[in-house]
Amino acid sequence: MISMKKDIYSKNPEFCKNSYTIYICGVGGQGIIKTSTIIGNGAMNEKMNVVMSEIHGMSQRGGAVSTELKIGNYKSSLIEEFNADMIIGFEPIEVVRSLNKANINTKILFNTTPIIPSNITSQKNNYPDIKEIIAILKENYNYIYPINGDQLAKESGDLLTLNMVLLGAATADKTFPISKNKIISSMKDNLKPKLHDMNIEAIEKGYEKIKSFQ
Amino acid sequence: MILEKLLSNEVGKKLFLLGNEAAVRGAIEAGVSIAATYPGTPSSEIGNILYYLSKDTNIYFEFSVNEKVAMEVVATGAVSGLRSFTFMKHVGLNVASDSFITTAYNGVNAGMVILTADDPSMFSSQNEQDNRHYARLAKIPILEPSNPQEIKDMMIYGFERSEKFKIPVIIRTTTRISHMRGIVELGEINNTINKINNTINNNNILENVHWKKGFFKKNPDQYVPIPKNAAQMHKNLILKLEDIKKIDNKLNKIYSPSNTLKKNFKFNLAIISSGSSFNYAYDIVNKYNLGINILKLGFTYPFPEKEVLKFIKNLDGVFILEEVDPIIEKEVLVIIAKHQLKLSVFGKLNNVFPVIYEFSPDIILNSFKNFYKIANKENNIKNIVSEFNSKKIKINDYNQNRKLKNTKLNNLVENLPNRPPTFCAGCPHRSTFFAVKRTIKELNIPENNVIFASDIGCYTLGINPPYQTADYLLSMGSSVGDGGGFSKATNQLIMSFIGDSTFFHSGISPLINGIHNKDKFVLTVLDNRTTAMTGGQPNPGLNVDGMGDSAPEISIEKIAIGSGAEFVKVINPLNLKKTIETYKKAIEFNGVAVIIVKYPCALIKGLKKKKSMEINYNKCSHCLDCVKILACPAISIKNNKIVIDYLNCRGCTTCTQMCKEKAIKVKDSFR
Numbered sequence: 001m002i003s004m005k006k007d008i009y010s011k012n013p014e015f016c017k018n019s020y021t022i023y024i025c026g027v028g029g030q031g032i033i034k035t036s037t038i039i040g041n042g043a044m045n046e047k048m049n050v051v052m053s054e055i056h057g058m059s060q061r062g063g064a065v066s067t068e069l070k071i072g073n074y075k076s077s078l079i080e081e082f083n084a085d086m087i088i089g090f091e092p093i094e095v096v097r098s099l100n101k102a103n104i105n106t107k108i109l110f111n112t113t114p115i116i117p118s119n120i121t122s123q124k125n126n127y128p129d130i131k132e133i134i135a136i137l138k139e140n141y142n143y144i145y146p147i148n149g150d151q152l153a154k155e156s157g158d159l160l161t162l163n164m165v166l167l168g169a170a171t172a173d174k175t176f177p178i179s180k181n182k183i184i185s186s187m188k189d190n191l192k193p194k195l196h197d198m199n200i201e202a203i204e205k206g207y208e209k210i211k212s213f214q
Numbered sequence: 215m216i217l218e219k220l221l222s223n224e225v226g227k228k229l230f231l232l233g234n235e236a237a238v239r240g241a242i243e244a245g246v247s248i249a250a251t252y253p254g255t256p257s258s259e260i261g262n263i264l265y266y267l268s269k270d271t272n273i274y275f276e277f278s279v280n281e282k283v284a285m286e287v288v289a290t291g292a293v294s295g296l297r298s299f300t301f302m303k304h305v306g307l308n309v310a311s312d313s314f315i316t317t318a319y320n321g322v323n324a325g326m327v328i329l330t331a332d333d334p335s336m337f338s339s340q341n342e343q344d345n346r347h348y349a350r351l352a353k354i355p356i357l358e359p360s361n362p363q364e365i366k367d368m369m370i371y372g373f374e375r376s377e378k379f380k381i382p383v384i385i386r387t388t389t390r391i392s393h394m395r396g397i398v399e400l401g402e403i404n405n406t407i408n409k410i411n412n413t414i415n416n417n418n419i420l421e422n423v424h425w426k427k428g429f430f431k432k433n434p435d436q437y438v439p440i441p442k443n444a445a446q447m448h449k450n451l452i453l454k455l456e457d458i459k460k461i462d463n464k465l466n467k468i469y470s471p472s473n474t475l476k477k478n479f480k481f482n483l484a485i486i487s488s489g490s491s492f493n494y495a496y497d498i499v500n501k502y503n504l505g506i507n508i509l510k511l512g513f514t515y516p517f518p519e520k521e522v523l524k525f526i527k528n529l530d531g532v533f534i535l536e537e538v539d540p541i542i543e544k545e546v547l548v549i550i551a552k553h554q555l556k557l558s559v560f561g562k563l564n565n566v567f568p569v570i571y572e573f574s575p576d577i578i579l580n581s582f583k584n585f586y587k588i589a590n591k592e593n594n595i596k597n598i599v600s601e602f603n604s605k606k607i608k609i610n611d612y613n614q615n616r617k618l619k620n621t622k623l624n625n626l627v628e629n630l631p632n633r634p635p636t637f638c639a640g641c642p643h644r645s646t647f648f649a650v651k652r653t654i655k656e657l658n659i660p661e662n663n664v665i666f667a668s669d670i671g672c673y674t675l676g677i678n679p680p681y682q683t684a685d686y687l688l689s690m691g692s693s694v695g696d697g698g699g700f701s702k703a704t705n706q707l708i709m710s711f712i713g714d715s716t717f718f719h720s721g722i723s724p725l726i727n728g729i730h731n732k733d734k735f736v737l738t739v740l741d742n743r744t745t746a747m748t749g750g751q752p753n754p755g756l757n758v759d760g761m762g763d764s765a766p767e768i769s770i771e772k773i774a775i776g777s778g779a780e781f782v783k784v785i786n787p788l789n790l791k792k793t794i795e796t797y798k799k800a801i802e803f804n805g806v807a808v809i810i811v812k813y814p815c816a817l818i819k820g821l822k823k824k825k826s827m828e829i830n831y832n833k834c835s836h837c838l839d840c841v842k843i844l845a846c847p848a849i850s851i852k853n854n855k856i857v858i859d860y861l862n863c864r865g866c867t868t869c870t871q872m873c874k875e876k877a878i879k880v881k882d883s884f885r
């Protein structure tokens with residue numbers, strides 16, 4: 001008789017092969033769902049299996065929004081605790097809120113521009129200092145990529161390209177399963193033609209930014 | 215998503231679709247002619263897409279006034295020989311239930327599918343009722359998809375079975391499935407079924423519409439459930455269900471982990487699961503080498519007794535994973551009792567899995583860990599059962615935010631400010647609530663002497679500080695009936711708030727009731743010219759219909775007057791002084807006072823943005839009223855100064871009017 005004691009903790013390498021999970025978080029209206037769809041669509045075009053979870057509804061009135069993407073053999077679209085390979089944060093404290101998905105080797109890439117909750121004056125907690133957030137994250141995680149995404153987005157022509165700046169940055173990471181060029185073509189599948197040039201520029205800007213880190 | 219992709223004729227093409235998008239594609243492939251809904255998360259996107267695509271797909275589509283009417287539109291479509299489709303959130307089926315239950319008796323002539331989207335964990339709902347109970351209540355077959363591909367495929371399967379057995383079919387999704395994106399392989403569009411053939415109808419009149427017309431063949435014995443007929447109809451329904459039980463369906467399927475992984479555990483165990491729970495079961499079993507079989511149930515009512523019996527017969531124990539209520543679990547227990555089997559069942563009823571909220575991979579993994587901890591030390595499975603039976607009910611003992619090791623990090627995580635949803639900048643609800651609260655203050659009425667009866671819509675967010683304008687809520691339209699009830703039960707001041715769409719949905723009959731029964735309360739209809747909460751669908755108060763065509767606009771004011779209301783005022787909530795004056799008069803009025811506050815939702819596309827505001831620091835006394843009492847998200851404190859984010863400000867001027875120091879004015883863009 002075999003005991004299940006050990007087996008329940010050990011992972012099946014065959015099942016985990018080619019797995020890549022991405023948690024994306026931020027605030028309603030930042031283009032998070034679009035970004036996630038573009039990644040998923042790109043993965044599909046590359047013949048990978050992919051599932052994704054999004055939360056709509058009440059959360060879109062300026063509340064926190066998140067999506068979860070799982071590439072690999074998965075059927076469920078929710079990432080297990082501490083199991084994200086990458087976190088893409090559109091807003092600093094939303095990244096902190098998502099840390100239950102991170103382990104020390106999770107790639108944590110985020111926009112450093114805060115969006116202060118509108119009810120902050122009636123809350124007991126203050127908005128933490130950005131520099132301190134970055135310092136604490138660096139102490140605890142191996143791969144922290146803070147970038148001024150708002151700035152790069154404005155340089156690309158519109159603050160609304162923030163999502164493509166961050167996505168371009170993600171593709172610069174060696175582990176990211178979809179190449180920058182494939183992401184660009186997936187973006188073209190999902191956005192109107194007149195927006196393509198601006199968003200390509202945003203993707204390139206984000207990409208270059210992370211390259212300069214490495 | 216560029217919507218036209220859903221029209222593709224390329225069989226085998228793969229798209230990355232949301233569950234709700236897949237439902238639309240399913241309707242298109244199945245050749246639906248009639249579709250109707252009332253918007254509700256998590257099913258809203260289906261309607262939003264049909265709004266754009268109905269004309270390209272030969273579908274008549276409407277946003278009905280409520281789910282019950284949608285059910286009736288679709289039932290009559292199906293009985294007239296047209297494939298018909300309705301979809302709604304779980305609580306929507308409560309509204310539709312009166313007609314819904316009888317559709318099983320009346321039956322259909324062409325396929326009729328009812329998609330109900332449940333909301334375990336209540337992401338945007340007032341409860342997490344499990345609508346699989348409705349299948350049993352109405353005796354209507356139910357399908358449970360686990361991903362977008364299955365939603366699409368089950369739509370087609372559902373229409374076929376519905377047509378074959380002349381009974382509606384329910385597809386039950388959950389938020390996690392409706393709002394899941396996955397790869398969907400397109401099938402053939404069956405456009406012969408809904409091909410338009412309307413050249414001449416039976417009165418020789420040319421019908422010039424974009425959808426096919428059917429024909430209703432009279433048969434009162436079948437379609438008019440007076441008691442004599444209903445008795446026969448119920449008998450026929452029972453016989454139909456017996457026939458349905460006999461069909462072989464492809465929707466129930468055994469998933470075995472690959473042979474190399476099979477474990478020789480001392481007990482022979484397996485899993486039965488459906489919907490989202492199946493996905494977690496599959497991933498956990500395969501990722502952690504549990505080496506046990508899973509029976510995935512896609513067709514769960516009438517319950518597939520034979521298949522389940524065959525699957526469990528030789529097991530020592532079976533896990534049942536389902537959201538939310540233990541329905542399959544009870545069905546399995548019945549089979550075990552009926553066939554005098556010996557196996558044990560591990561589910562919600564004996565505290566192995568949590569009894570409420572949606573599952574997650576972590577919750578399931580944790581439950582399995584607990585199970586095996588006990589199972590490892592026991593050699594008799596009955597002892598495991600007794601040990602779980604003696605445990606406390608499992609609500610959800612899995613703590614998602616376990617403490618992180620580093621204290622600084624842990625402090626940071628635990629002391630984060632929260633980010634609740636709020637009214638948008640320029641939202642007319644904020645202006646209304648601000649005016650109402652100021653009126654109450656000016657009249658010196660103590661806050662606890664005012665009951666705010668709220669309703670379902672964005673304005674329910676008024677529950678949050680600083681507004682706190684929601685004290686009681688039951689369902690769509692309940693604010694009006696609750697207002698009447700409180701006015702009989704108490705001497706407090708009662709202020710009911712209902713949105714325009716919600717008023718049309720369920721607010722009219724209780725208004726008539728209130729006036730007829732001489733109630734006294736103030737009813738505010740927040741007419742923001744849209745169904746805002748679910749993404750901005752039209753409603754009868756607007757001059758467009760569910761396909762974007764022009765339509766008669768129904769006046770809320772005239773409805774109120776026609777209902778016998780003697781105090782009816784239509785005001786612009788952006789005029790603070792006038793709004794306060796009107797509320798003062800309404801509070802004095804002895805009866806039901808109706809105030810229609812009319813101003814468009816800030817999110818309506820194409821509305822012109824007005825000039826934004828700025829602060830005159832020479833005048834600002836830093837009283838913080840604009841931040842703390844008005845709480846517009848465009849106004850914040852930066853470096854100890856009040857600032858207005860000119861990109862976010864919609865120029866509603868409410869802040870200008872409320873500032874005692876007159877320190878807020880239109881931004882001078884030439885300076």
Ligand code: SF4
Nearest residue numbers: 834835837838840873
């Ligand atoms: S309400 Fe007027 S005076 Fe008070 S802080 Fe705001 S701008 Fe200044």
Ligand code: SF4
Nearest residue numbers: 846863864866867869
């Ligand atoms: S005018 Fe004032 S209250 Fe209205 S949106 Fe602008 S800042 Fe907010």
